[in-house]
Amino acid sequence: MKVYDGSQTEQSTTAQPERKKVGIAEYTVTTDDAVLTTSGLGSCIGVALYDRESGAAGLVHVMLPRFEDGDGARAKFADTGVEVLLDELERVGAKRRSVEAKIAGGSDMLDFSENGASIGSRNADTVRETLDEYDIPIVGEDIGGDHGRSLRLESATGDLIVKSASQDSATL
């Protein structure tokens, strides 16, 4: 018996694009219309990059603001995560000048830090700064608030669909 989740049932009449899951501190790029998903973003941020000209798209799920402050994979941090995703996108044929970004996540939920900004907002600031350094415009965003999000990047169109537990899904 095959059990499908809701998102697949909706599309079951048409040929399904490949679906790739992006975990925390991971990134994936595609040039062939795959659907890239990542789930359970709290203070984490999902950065989706899309090159309209080549059709290349990529998604990274970052957890903490700056690489220099920690250890681990580059994709775990907002600054190096954006860089590693952009490098990989260029490697598969994207041109930086036509790449656009959409970002979501960075919730302030359950932030116990008493002084200073929440991790969610520091993640968002670092993502914005890094994208700005590379002259990549942010063409859509859903940042902050106090709820979690799951994302689906449809690389055929560059649409980023944001879902949350309590609200209707929105397309960036």
Next chain:
Amino acid sequence: MKVDIQSLGTFNQLAHEGAKEATQSLAQMTGIDAVVDVTKITLLNREDVGEELAGQEFVGVQFDFEGALQGDTVLVFEADSVGPITEALLPGGADSEMEKSGVKEIGNIMMSGFIDGWADYLETSIDHSPPTYIEDDGAEILPEVPAMNEQPQVFVFKSQIEWVGESVNFYIYMLPEYEPLADLMTEHAETESDAIPIDKLSVFNEMTTSGTEKAAENVEMMTGIPTEAEVTQISFAPIEDVPKQVGNDTYVGTVVEFTGAPSGYLMVLFDEVSAQNVAEALMPTQPEGEGLTDHHKAAIEELGNIMTSGFVDGWANVLQSSVDHTPPRLVHDMGQAIVDPLAAQVGQQQEHSFIIESEMQTDDIEFRSQIHALPNEQELREALDELQVDRADETDADVEQIF
């Protein structure tokens, strides 16, 4: 015997790489696109291994291994998914005998990769037996608990592998015998500052059990429903894998930050059905409105608060210190999104995390609750250092004192 954080990290990585290796073998053989979701090392009571398999039938393969490590390892998947899996291997349909040999074949290839990965890293040889086909319900599918069980708590390496796009999960359990594994971990440990005596980790588990029992007592006192503490375990995983420990279903519950030795975060989580049931048990009259109302949430907040206090008191009693906590914050969100900001806060200081998990349930109504704690690693280490092993369990002799 001591084990350091670095070697726990290394062993976790080893299990993860092994599972990835096994998954790649599967992809090459069948074209099944699968990813390793979670790998963690868990220390728990031997009879609690495999609780997460409850309520489903499984098939798979089992091997024994011996050499530098000894024990059993199994690869299992839901019985329902045998069809699609063997179809991928033998397109055009297979009878039940062919399905069995298909399962064995896939298991053999996956697990050879898994064991070889370990042996290569440890630069030693680990031999494994030919695969045995197994099928059973839930945790019954795992190797039997030895009758003469001298070491009630064991380390288990668990990996969960997801078949992308299908709701099929594979599980790999590696159950090494305690002593050879502990020796090997000790050998690979740099016994400097960040080492933890292995036996104290199990004492910490006992503390958590006592905390969970106290929390369950509080639930019982407040709701009048007999509630039992269930599994208690301490796991170790890279910080980025911590949020995955709680699935993406929606949960209701409370979160606190606790301070003292150790500090950290503690979550009390209920699935939505349990939350509604237990909240209604606390209410004098049926609430108006559908689903989880504000009344339900207020009741959950109160319950979360007394469960947290009970749990933390259990710890403080054993540590003979005080552990304080902030007022509870109510959450109602996707499980992973609840854990994510807490893991990120802990992750600012550390690359890996201990995760303390326990569960309680009741037979009277559909009710299940999980408690997860993420302690600061260094403070946990210090608290364990301070801990007299005989304080938590005075009936057992301290082996190190005798010899």
